[in-house]
Amino acid sequence: MKNKKQILANRNASELRQDLITGDWVVIATARAKRLDDYKKQREISTTSVEECVFCDPEKSGQEPDVLIYKDHSNRWSLRVFPNKYPAFSKAQSAREWTEGPYFAMNASGYHEIVVTRNHYLDLAQLDPLEVAEVIDAYQDRYLSLMNKKHINYINIFQNHGKEAGASVSHPHSQIIAIPVISPGLKLELNGAQSYWKANKKCVYCIILEWELSHKKRLLFENDSFAVFCPFSSRVAFEVWVVPKKHRPYFERITNEEKIDLGEALGNALRSIHVALDDPAYNYYIHTSPCDGKDYPHYHWHIEILPHTATWAGFELSTGVEISTIRPEDAVEHLKQALYQANSNN
Amino acid sequence: MKNKKQILANRNASELRQDLITGDWVVIATARAKRLDDYKKQREISTTSVEECVFCDPEKSGQEPDVLIYKDHSNRWSLRVFPNKYPAFSKAQSAREWTEGPYFAMNASGYHEIVVTRNHYLDLAQLDPLEVAEVIDAYQDRYLSLMNKKHINYINIFQNHGKEAGASVSHPHSQIIAIPVISPGLKLELNGAQSYWKANKKCVYCIILEWELSHKKRLLFENDSFAVFCPFSSRVAFEVWVVPKKHRPYFERITNEEKIDLGEALGNALRSIHVALDDPAYNYYIHTSPCDGKDYPHYHWHIEILPHTATWAGFELSTGVEISTIRPEDAVEHLKQALYQANSNN
Numbered sequence: 001m002k003n004k005k006q007i008l009a010n011r012n013a014s015e016l017r018q019d020l021i022t023g024d025w026v027v028i029a030t031a032r033a034k035r036l037d038d039y040k041k042q043r044e045i046s047t048t049s050v051e052e053c054v055f056c057d058p059e060k061s062g063q064e065p066d067v068l069i070y071k072d073h074s075n076r077w078s079l080r081v082f083p084n085k086y087p088a089f090s091k092a093q094s095a096r097e098w099t100e101g102p103y104f105a106m107n108a109s110g111y112h113e114i115v116v117t118r119n120h121y122l123d124l125a126q127l128d129p130l131e132v133a134e135v136i137d138a139y140q141d142r143y144l145s146l147m148n149k150k151h152i153n154y155i156n157i158f159q160n161h162g163k164e165a166g167a168s169v170s171h172p173h174s175q176i177i178a179i180p181v182i183s184p185g186l187k188l189e190l191n192g193a194q195s196y197w198k199a200n201k202k203c204v205y206c207i208i209l210e211w212e213l214s215h216k217k218r219l220l221f222e223n224d225s226f227a228v229f230c231p232f233s234s235r236v237a238f239e240v241w242v243v244p245k246k247h248r249p250y251f252e253r254i255t256n257e258e259k260i261d262l263g264e265a266l267g268n269a270l271r272s273i274h275v276a277l278d279d280p281a282y283n284y285y286i287h288t289s290p291c292d293g294k295d296y297p298h299y300h301w302h303i304e305i306l307p308h309t310a311t312w313a314g315f316e317l318s319t320g321v322e323i324s325t326i327r328p329e330d331a332v333e334h335l336k337q338a339l340y341q342a343n344s345n346n
Numbered sequence: 347m348k349n350k351k352q353i354l355a356n357r358n359a360s361e362l363r364q365d366l367i368t369g370d371w372v373v374i375a376t377a378r379a380k381r382l383d384d385y386k387k388q389r390e391i392s393t394t395s396v397e398e399c400v401f402c403d404p405e406k407s408g409q410e411p412d413v414l415i416y417k418d419h420s421n422r423w424s425l426r427v428f429p430n431k432y433p434a435f436s437k438a439q440s441a442r443e444w445t446e447g448p449y450f451a452m453n454a455s456g457y458h459e460i461v462v463t464r465n466h467y468l469d470l471a472q473l474d475p476l477e478v479a480e481v482i483d484a485y486q487d488r489y490l491s492l493m494n495k496k497h498i499n500y501i502n503i504f505q506n507h508g509k510e511a512g513a514s515v516s517h518p519h520s521q522i523i524a525i526p527v528i529s530p531g532l533k534l535e536l537n538g539a540q541s542y543w544k545a546n547k548k549c550v551y552c553i554i555l556e557w558e559l560s561h562k563k564r565l566l567f568e569n570d571s572f573a574v575f576c577p578f579s580s581r582v583a584f585e586v587w588v589v590p591k592k593h594r595p596y597f598e599r600i601t602n603e604e605k606i607d608l609g610e611a612l613g614n615a616l617r618s619i620h621v622a623l624d625d626p627a628y629n630y631y632i633h634t635s636p637c638d639g640k641d642y643p644h645y646h647w648h649i650e651i652l653p654h655t656a657t658w659a660g661f662e663l664s665t666g667v668e669i670s671t672i673r674p675e676d677a678v679e680h681l682k683q684a685l686y687q688a689n690s691n692n
Binding site: 007023025073156180186 | 359360361363370371376387433436439445448449450451453462490500502504506510511523526527530531532534541553554557564578591631632633652657660661663664665667669
């Protein structure tokens with residue numbers, strides 16, 4: 001048994017925590033801790049007006065034709081998906097590969113689409129669960145269309161919210177980028193999950209879920225299908241994961257019931273961050289199995305949410321080891337309080 | 347033979363370039379290109395005054411006692427190294443390891459030091475080659491002291507310049523963090539270099555050098571000991587590497603002659619970035635072999651400089667694939683011009 005003094009001393013010690021999936025390391029350096037207010041961004045009015053917005057009226061602003069459109073009961077569009085005008089990966093490109101001396105390169109051929117919800121001001125943190133579920137529905141819809149295209153081996157679905165998180169348009173939107181290579185970030189997780197399975201005959205994400213759901217000290221929210229928690233080796237302060245409770249390798253096979261539960265879970269996760277940190281910039285993305293024709297029975301898809309609470313500087317860029325200043329066990333308490341506050345206001 | 351039209355078409359196509367060392371991917375998306383001015387940061391007066399500076403008079407501002415001090419011919423200090431007051435890794439901590447359920451963690455024990463040059467306003471881009479060499483000398487000096495400490499397996503040496511790159515104090519300073527684990531970022535390079543050696547019986551960095559020095563299309567500068575160039579798979583616009591020309595696994599074995607050459611090479615690299623992009627924020631760091639008692643004959647130490655020209659957003663965070671908007675072959679032309687301009691002004 002530890003005594004109280006030891007426990008308190010340990011609370012202020014910096015920790016190196018290992019990512020159970022990838023073997024990566026993070027540092028929790030609470031001696032460098034900031035107050036909650038310091039995690040909140042300086043308010044900055046960078047929202048474009050509705051009149052100038054390029055996503056409020058996509059036809060008028062010369063966007064490419066929709067590849068998907070959802071309408072509400074009044075027959076107004078509620079969500080639309082169209083190709084990015086400035087794609088990082090473009091279907092116009094052939095799948096040419098080449099070498100230059102010792103180096104290897106290929107054309108960045110692929111698909112780059114924008115998913116826009118109608119309301120110019122309300123992001124996913126402010127939408128109701130069924131509206132969030134509609135966004136998930138669109139993700140799945142486009143995933144199923146893109147996954148069988150030629151030369152597409154991985155599909156990234158993500159959202160950048162706020163200028164500091166890289167959003168160049170303030171109107172809430174997600175992006176879908178379908179690419180010919182399996183990204184190194186995902187490969188680390190795929191390899192980690194496979195090694196863990198080989199050694200333990202269990203999915204590493206299922207093991208994490210079981211642990212988080214049993215002691216609940218980093219758990220923010222759960223419903224029938226999803227658990228929402230701050231990961232043990234959080235890379236940034238207030239990082240949150242949304243993970244299907246059952247072992248599910250493939251996002252695109254999500255059921256209608258699960259989509260509704262995910263609308264609630266993702267909405268709550270984003271809402272708690274929105275309230276606790278006063279609408280910070282954030283990125284979230286889906287990590288799911290590649291669509292390269294191989295099977296990935298040991299992987300477990302999930303969503304990672306990274307609020308923009310820190311600048312990754314020389315140490316992080318050099319080492320890949322992130323320094324965070326709050327323990328996830330403490331971060332989740334702020335988020336739980338914020339979620340309680342948000343949901344009791346509704 | 348390609349005709350001119352084909353060449354022009356290819357210039358505007360996005361490319362996926364593979365990092366020869368790690369297998370990582372980057373995208374060069376010139377269709378999303380910005381003008382040179384767009385890479386320059388918005389000027390922001392965030393420099394602390396000399397009176398308020400915590401590094402101009404370290405004793406007065408209550409810094410820890412120096413672990414190293416260099417003096418000039420007037421017996422004034424020119425450079426000093428002292429422990430960070432808010433260390434991410436601290437020698438005060440024992441080397442305790444523990445588990446929590448399925449997870450593994452350890453105390454972040456180690457050393458975190460600050461290297462300060464005297465002048466409050468002039469960073470390495472503005473110092474003369476011998477002054478930069480003195481900084482390198484201090485890096486080596488501290489490296490040699492820290493490498494044999496208990497539980498230290500890797501030593502990170504880096505500099506954050508500018509607020510956007512994570513510098514919280516504007517007085518020019520570098521940091522040295524000695525840690526108990528070998529970072530995943532370095533491990534990728536160590537593994538890549540070893541695999542390449544096994545397959546080709548040659549160092550991958552030597553192969554890169556040979557190629558870059560022969561055709562020179564990404565070469566910014568060279569002297570007897572160092573080559574400075576924009577890497578083929580640059581992760582950010584205007585990324586620059588400084589690499590010893592001879593095969594050298596261990597930074598700490600740098601000779602006096604090489605230190606003087608590195609002062610010139612690193613100074614020129616930073617100066618060209620300073621002039622071309624109007625003093626942008628940047629990070630640089632040394633990647634060298636671990637000091638864990640093992641041999642790393644296949645690795646080749648070097649410095650990577652990352653100007654803060656982009657925000658890594660959802661795509662980069664999710665995939666580990668960076669999107670850059672200028673080809674390194676074009677970036678180096680801007681840098682060469684800037685270097686020529688800077689050196690002819692002196």
